[in-house]
Amino acid sequence: MAEVRIEHLSKRFGATTVLPDVTLTVRDGEFFTIVGPSGCGKSTLLQLLAGLDHPTSGRILFDGEDVTGLEPRERDVALVFQSYALYPHMTVRDNLAFPLRVTKRKTGLDRQRIEAEVQRVAGLLGLESLLDRWPRELSGGQRQRVALGRALIRQPRLFLLDEPLSNLDAQLRAVMRAELRHLHDRLGTTMIYVTHDQTEAMTLADRVAVLDRGVVQQIGPPQALYDQPSNLFVAKFVGHPAINILDGELCDGRLRMGELNLPRSATEGGDRLRDGTRVTIGIRPEHVLVTSGASHDVVPDEEEGRISGVVRLLEYTGSQTWGVVEVDQAGKGIMMIGGIPTGDSLRPGQSVSVSITRGPHHLFDIDTGMRLGGD
Amino acid sequence: MSDAGENGRRGVMRWYRSRGLALCALALAGLFCLGPVLWQAVTSIKTDEDLVRLPPIVPERVTAAHYERVLFQSPLVQSLMNSALVAASATAVAIVVGGLCAFALARLPIAGKPVILGLVLATSMFPPIAVISPLYLLMRSLGLRDTLIAVGLTHAVYALPLAIWILTSFFRQLPGELYYAARVDGCTPLRALLSVFLPLARPGLAVAGLLVFIFSWNEFMFALTLTASDATRTAPVAVALFPGLYEIPWGDIAAASLVVTLPVAGLAALFQRHIVAGLTAGSVKG
Numbered sequence: 001m002a003e004v005r006i007e008h009l010s011k012r013f014g015a016t017t018v019l020p021d022v023t024l025t026v027r028d029g030e031f032f033t034i035v036g037p038s039g040c041g042k043s044t045l046l047q048l049l050a051g052l053d054h055p056t057s058g059r060i061l062f063d064g065e066d067v068t069g070l071e072p073r074e075r076d077v078a079l080v081f082q083s084y085a086l087y088p089h090m091t092v093r094d095n096l097a098f099p100l101r102v103t104k105r106k107t108g109l110d111r112q113r114i115e116a117e118v119q120r121v122a123g124l125l126g127l128e129s130l131l132d133r134w135p136r137e138l139s140g141g142q143r144q145r146v147a148l149g150r151a152l153i154r155q156p157r158l159f160l161l162d163e164p165l166s167n168l169d170a171q172l173r174a175v176m177r178a179e180l181r182h183l184h185d186r187l188g189t190t191m192i193y194v195t196h197d198q199t200e201a202m203t204l205a206d207r208v209a210v211l212d213r214g215v216v217q218q219i220g221p222p223q224a225l226y227d228q229p230s231n232l233f234v235a236k237f238v239g240h241p242a243i244n245i246l247d248g249e250l251c252d253g254r255l256r257m258g259e260l261n262l263p264r265s266a267t268e269g270g271d272r273l274r275d276g277t278r279v280t281i282g283i284r285p286e287h288v289l290v291t292s293g294a295s296h297d298v299v300p301d302e303e304e305g306r307i308s309g310v311v312r313l314l315e316y317t318g319s320q321t322w323g324v325v326e327v328d329q330a331g332k333g334i335m336m337i338g339g340i341p342t343g344d345s346l347r348p349g350q351s352v353s354v355s356i357t358r359g360p361h362h363l364f365d366i367d368t369g370m371r372l373g374g375d
Numbered sequence: 376m377s378d379a380g381e382n383g384r385r386g387v388m389r390w391y392r393s394r395g396l397a398l399c400a401l402a403l404a405g406l407f408c409l410g411p412v413l414w415q416a417v418t419s420i421k422t423d424e425d426l427v428r429l430p431p432i433v434p435e436r437v438t439a440a441h442y443e444r445v446l447f448q449s450p451l452v453q454s455l456m457n458s459a460l461v462a463a464s465a466t467a468v469a470i471v472v473g474g475l476c477a478f479a480l481a482r483l484p485i486a487g488k489p490v491i492l493g494l495v496l497a498t499s500m501f502p503p504i505a506v507i508s509p510l511y512l513l514m515r516s517l518g519l520r521d522t523l524i525a526v527g528l529t530h531a532v533y534a535l536p537l538a539i540w541i542l543t544s545f546f547r548q549l550p551g552e553l554y555y556a557a558r559v560d561g562c563t564p565l566r567a568l569l570s571v572f573l574p575l576a577r578p579g580l581a582v583a584g585l586l587v588f589i590f591s592w593n594e595f596m597f598a599l600t601l602t603a604s605d606a607t608r609t610a611p612v613a614v615a616l617f618p619g620l621y622e623i624p625w626g627d628i629a630a631a632s633l634v635v636t637l638p639v640a641g642l643a644a645l646f647q648r649h650i651v652a653g654l655t656a657g658s659v660k661g
Contacts, residue, residue, distance in 0.1 A: 052555050053484075073561040085556035089574045099560040102570070150560070 002062045002157040002190050003028040004049070009058035011044055011214075018044045019214040022058070026192060027207075031184050033193040035201035036211035037237070042194045045211070046160050049192065050079045062158065073103070075158075078151035082163040084143045086135040092146050093118055093131040099154045121149045124183075141172045148183075159191040165200065177204060198238050202226070210234050227360075228268075232369035235282045235362055241315065241322050244283040244336045246329065247366065251275050258329035260307040260356070268360040269372055279372060282362035288338025289355040290323040292346060305356040309336065311346050325354055412636070418629035426625050441630035450605040451631050454613035459638075461523055461598075461609055462591040465530035469587045470580060472531070473538030478568045480539070481546035482554050492543065499536040503596050511600055521603040529601065530591040537590070538583045545579025546572055585646050592639050610635040 004026040011019040018041045026032040034042045047053045049060060051072035059068045067075050078099075086095050100107070100114045109117075122128045125145045135143060144164060151159060164180075165173045181204055184191050195201050201208050202222040210217040210225065210233070217237075218230040229235035235243050248257035250273055255262045264273075267281065290311070309327035312335065321340045326333045338354055340346055363372040418426065420437040445451050476495075480488055510529065511520070519525040549572060557567035573580070598609040608616070614631045617624055 047555075050555070050559050052558060071563075072555075072558040073563070077559065079555065079559040081552045081556060083550060083552050085550065085552040087553065087556075087571055087575075089571075098570075102557075102561040102566060150556075154561075 003064075004158060004190060004192065005059075005061040005064075006045075006049075007059045007061065009045070009048060009060065010056045011041070011048060011053070012056045017214065019048075019055075022214070022216055024209055024216055024219055026190060028063075029188050029190055031181065031191050031193065031204060031206045032209070033195060033201040033205035033207075034209045034211055035195055035198055035237070038196055039213075040211045041214040042196075042211050043162055046079070046162050046192065046194050049158075050077055050160055051075050052079075076154075076156050077158040077160055078154060078156040079160045079162065080147050080151050080164045082166050084135075084147040084167075086143055086146055086150075088135050090135075091131065092127060092133050092135070092138070095135065095146055096121055096127075096131075096149050096153055099150060103154070117153055121153045124152065125149050140168050141176065144168060144176060148180075152183075152187075155189075157189065159189055161191065161193040163195050164193075166195070166197070173200075180204065199240060202238065210237060212237075228371070229282070229362060230371050232280060232282070232364045235364070239284060241285045241337045243362075244285065244288060244338075246281045246283065246334070246336075248279055248281050250277045250279065255279070255281065257281060258307075258331075260305050260327070260329070260354075262305040262356060262361070266304040266356070266359045266361055267363050269363060273363070273372060278366045280364040280366050280369065282364065283336075283356060283359070284361075285322060285337045286339055287357050287359055287361065288336060289357055290325055290338040290340045290346065290352050291355065292344060292350070292352055303355050304358060307354050307356075309352060309354050311348050311350045311352055313348060314340075314346065323352070325352060327354060412633075415629045415632055418625055419633055421626060423626060441624075441626035442634075445627050445631045445634060449613075449617075449627070449631070450608070451610065451613055451634065453605060454608045454610045455635065455638075457523055457526075457607060458592055458610040458635075461527045461530060462588045464523075464527040465534060465591040466584050466588045468527070468531035469534045469538040470542075470584050473535055473583065474542055474573070474580070475568070476535075477539050477542030477546055478564075478572060480543045482551070482567075482572075483564060492540070495536045495539050499533070503533070507596060507600050510597070514601055520601065521607050522601075523607055525601045526598050526607070526609060527591075529597045530587075530594055533594075533597070534587040534590050538587055541583040541586070542576065542579055545576045545582075549575055581646055585643065588642065589639050 006022055006024050009019060009022045010017070022045065034045060036042050044053070048055050051067070051070055051074075055068065059066055061067065062075070087098065090098065096118045097114050100109055100117060103109075104114075118131070119128070122131055125148060127142075127145055127149060130138065130142060130146075135146065138146065144167075147164070161180075165176050168176060177200060180193075193201075193204060202225070205222060207219060207221055208225055209219045212233050218225060218234045220228075225234060225238050229238060232245070236245065246257045246260070248255050248261075250256075250264065252275070253264055255264055255267060262281075273279070307327050309325040311323050312326050313324035315322040315324065315337075320342075322337055323340045323346060324335050324337050327336050336354060346352060364370060365372055417433065419441050420439070421434045422436055422438045422440070425431070425434045425436070479485060480492060485491070514520050514525045514529075517525075519528075553571055553575070554567055557571045558564070562570065592609075593611060594609075595611045595615065598612045599615070602608045602612060605613075610631075614628060614635060617628050617631065
């Protein structure tokens with residue numbers, strides 16, 4: 001178990017800077033996810049934490065101990081790879097035992113103890129019947145379990161997981177996600193989990209760090225990221241379907257976006273901005289209602305603004321159907337996505353009315369994309 | 376019915392025609408490659424009188440006299456043992472040193488890897504004849520002239536670039552994450568090489584080892600220059616020294632060359648199966 005502190009960590013490869021300056025703290029026993037699009041530097045960060053690569057500058061501290069210059073084997077961390085990286089020439093048993101065998105001289109574990117540990121971990125992950133199989137004989141989910149087991153067996157003070165579930169099919173991924181979370185709660189070890197999948201990050205983590213082009217955009221509990229995105233990137237990255245983004249201007253106490261306008265009070269911090277300020281507005285799809293025109297579905301008090309548009313696409317998710325609607329904004333057609341009330345059936349091409357219900361909606365600086373107002 | 380039969384017969388004929396062409400080409404290529412060996416084989420069992428007569432191409436009387444002389448009345452057996460010793464030690468040195476070097480070039484963070492690989496390749500571009508006199512002087516001043524060590528060492532050094540190149544590409548084919556996994560699991564880089572990379576690169580080791588062995592076994596010029604007695608001569612040198620002052624014993628030379636060729640040919644045939652099997656089945660998938 002360990003608290004991980006990253007202080008002004010930077011990494012350059014030649015002329016390209018992958019991580020300009022990262023500072024963050026992962027609390028002891030926390031399930032921490034780092035999420036970001038491909039190439040945002042999250043895997044590099046993980047490699048630096050594991051000691052597989054050296055930072056250009058900055059420090060990494062585990063429980064206050066500076067480990068920046070330590071070799072991977074001196075750090076007592078375990079790493080689970082997306083590709084599992086099982087040793088193909090070893091059976092499952094040998095794969096699991098490998099970390100203990102390698103460190104045998106240091107730990108003084110004898111063969112019986114190692115076998116006992118293998119059995120313990122196999123029991124924990126349901127691998128007992130697979131111990132004598134080869135990695136090539138296992139399914140993806142089983143391989144993933146073996147990779148986890150190999151990480152668990154040493155009881156490291158820190159788990160690093162690099163997109164461990166991305167190679168699994170969707171159904172299995174959900175099962176493994178739950179298992180992983182359960183495992184974390186049982187072991188209480190600090191886990192740092194890297195993924196590009198925001199759903200995975202949000203559902204698993206105690207706290208999430210959103211990374212873009214090597215820069216930490218926001219760190220916080222999943223709910224905070226969703227409710228108070230600190231900039232446009234986080235707002236767009238977190239949440240499914242993606243947030244609606246519109247450009248607008250504040251005037252006469254209202255927020256105008258072409259045909260559509262909302263009272264300032266519908267947005268967080270909108271009251272504090274001067275008239276004439278141009279802003280970017282983020283409206284979550286669940287605050288957008290797509291109806292066939294008659295307003296019978298919308299509680300009048302809840303409605304803040306309305307615009308008409310044409311349905312272009314319907315997205316069924318089972319419990320909720322989302323409609324992608326083309327609306328006109330300042331002569332330019334833009335797509336908005338919103339919920340269709342249950343019972344309503346719409347067809348693509350149909351004219352609809354798009355109601356914006358009570359937010360809070362998010363305001364961002366039109367140039368910098370930073371969150372305006374709020375806290 | 377009959378139509379189908381007709382079609383079938385035509386299909387068979389077409390098969391023969393296309394395969395026939397391929398078979399002819401194969402036979403020609405085989406004859407081209409193996410012709411000299413066949414000629415040697417025929418020569419080696421001819422009697423001395425038949426050797427200088429043509430026809431017959433295929434002799435009516437065969438004799439084992441050449442083999443007898445080569446195996447029991449010449450230093451060939453001794454030189455075969457020398458060759459085996461030299462080739463085995465050259466292979467061992469080239470694989471150990473080359474393996475370490477290739478692993479470093481393939482996996483460790485070293486600056487200028489392409490330059491290093493280029494330099495390694497450049498060393499093998501010097502024609503042996505260009506380095507042979509300084510090499511001779513060097514070995515003499517080291518007191519290694521006319522020793523098997525001198526020949527083995529030279530072969531190892533000369534084969535090293537080949538081993539490094541083959542092994543580097545093999546190590547590069549293995550997923551980098553295996554190396555990372557081994558490191559995080561507690562391995563030093565050397566332990567990662569021994570426990571993870573070497574077992575997985577076995578086909579590569581076999582290929583490199585075999586090529587180095589064959590090179591060393593067949594190498595002539597260094598071996599000729601650095602040795603001076605029957606006790607140290609390798610097999611190719613011994614065969615080359617068969618011709619006497621007044622006659623060239625064609626039969627003996629033919630017999631000796633076949634005896635010398637046999638071990639490597641057998642080795643290649645034996646390993647080839649492993650190599651091909653290793654290349655297909657040993658590939659690593661994530």
